Amino acid sequence: MEWEFNGEREKITTHVWPAEEPRWIALLAHGYGEHIGRYEHVADTLLRHGAVVYGPDHMGHGRSGGERVLVHDFEEVVTDLHTVEDRARTDHPGLPVVLIGHSMGGMIAARYAQRYGTGLTALVLSGPVLGRWGPIKMLLELEEIPDIPIDIATLSRDLPVGEAYAADPLVWHGPFKRATVEAFDRCMATISAAGRLGALPTLWVHGEADELVPLDATRGGIAEIRGEDLTEIIYPGARHEVFNETNKDEVLADVTGFIARHVES
Template identity: 25%
Template sequence: MSGALDTGFIEEWQPGHDGVQFYTRTYPAASPRAVLLLVHGFAEHIGRYEWAHARCAHNGITVFAFDQRGFGRTALDSAHKSKGSSYGKTDLHSQMRDIEWWLQHLRNEYPSLPIFAMGHSMGGALVLAFATRSTPPPAKDSVALLSGVIASSPLVLQHVSTSRPLRFLVDQLSKIFPNLLFDASLPNQYLSRDPEVMSALESDPLVMQKGSLKCLSDMLNAGESLYKHDYQNWPSDLPVIFLHGDADKVTSYKASREFFDKLQAKDKNFETIKDAFHELVHEPKGVKERFMDDCISWILERARNGRHGTNGTTET
């Protein structure tokens, strides 16, 4: 599926459900067979996925991505961002509403195409949570818009858990100072084995490893809720695939497998990427291409056949 790719995309500022302006990118496929909504991870932005999204478009999948509220250009572009937007300012309720909003947007834009959602890390937990929330948002008819979910290194649980006293303190303070920024930095070398990725991260003005107290509290609580009981709400006919490196030092590979095993989905797959770190899309050459090609193949198979497939686990 490789080769010289045109990385052209359409960038737009578009209002969300509450009027907040979002920075968005669309990578249009010439003859689209499916649409993919990308939900990026904590403290990053959609510009980091350019090569991967171009690869999707080259293979018949139109990609729509947005810098989440509180992150990327949505939070930091002084010329275009909304007055109330600031770095780290977000919460689980808003994130669920945002995913719902953009899914409805994609259904209106591409009424005849199947829609898939892919999330990485925090974004992986968000797309899983979107399908399992027992109370609105989202509405059940919005979940029904999805033809499949891809969870890349999802934050179900942390690789090394934050101490309970600190979690309690953050939870309590988030009720008083929800938008107060808190340092949540991790060593960049935990993210990828590619030294060029490390260098790019260090010089990227849109990457700040901080989050609001409310964002951090909701992020960790949502993962635990998924792990402990929300898995029971998974729609049995909604296909899902997990892709996780077994050397991930950020999110728990073990918890991801255990969550997968508990899901009562008719079509579910788990792919272990041997020796891979957290950001599978930024692993060294050969690994990242195979990761994306596996995602593309999974989407196109279900785009052809509807909500059908086989359960299984693989190692690569």
Template identity: 55%
Template structure:
């Protein structure tokens, strides 16, 4: 798998991302050297797209060319750390990424995969530009209600409560890698970011269902974004071509869970339902 950097000017400065694709000799994957679809991965709050390299590898092995960016204020992109003033403009940055990907592969169908805050972004994106997508996957999305949000915003001063790595996965190595990752934000939430999340959640509720193929997946033991709150949002968002699956015992980062092979396999199977596959 080849991994290359990319960058473009977003709404608040330079956005840095990555492209993953097959080796140039075409040895990887089931259909030679030519990709059969595009996948955009949208990461969550405080992290960066490099944490999804293993997901990208599985998708590349399946025939995808994969694109992802670090959101404004995240990872290697410009902007104040962990500050997002408006989810709508982040969606527009992702739309620029889509344009870049389609410019390089104009005939390929496109799949959108978002996790956590990225799931909220993907949900809103699907409401705005879903007609151009083959399918959308929401992993542990911040939709519906999010219990910690109102409590944090009600405080005069946002308490210093960084994300506990233990809530991410049953695999302790995942939490340790998260702590050791210098590109991850380990500080407290910023009020403007929380307000933008609340506003975007309201926009998703107000904008109604997505009739394009949509999959919601969630860990049943997710204590960071509890499944009950997301279920409320799913009732408003799901359309005629929606499906859902939850994973008993799994925590928030289901792509990094002990059953990650099952989760990623379910995503690939869903993609296969909506993206034409090459004839062997």
């Protein structure tokens, strides 16, 4: 089911995967240029492990309003996500909340945890854009941002994943918008300066062969925000979308195992 609300700047469409007797709430934050519909199998796994799942299409993405992939300020995206959490808590009072973010969604989730982490039971960051992401610095230096299509082979070793991505009409296949690039840069700097995550249990998963968001660059960003309870899992040979990798069952088992230890303790 879907519901729509007036976000900070645009109408936001949120998908809800309902559960009859959920034990916890999962919030999903998707990555740049994609949409929450690509996380159907992730949501199904979370449902089987006791969650009710809420995931918005961020502004300018998927079925939400706004010019495609245009984000002026990621603080607004974080606030929109908090509106989703508020709705989830109204629908399911008293349940613990876990936030799961991938790539750009990992950046959004990290900033969310800095702003609203006291309300979270756990945080999962998948291939998060943190620290110093090379493409952003490179694009900021260009007078005109080129239209360079993503190499779909960098998404996953499971090649049909990239083929489906390329054929998906809800995925953005054009160039970055300059305002969005500038917003990325400001958000990463804000996260780096805003401090650590304290006692919030955090799981960081990343593909060792991730070329889109390289492991070493993210490691520096994780070091800047890591709190007292960080679990790190790096998957040898895996590329950017670990939830869509050839070992996705292993990844999702690691994620649900981590969550279970905290929502059921």
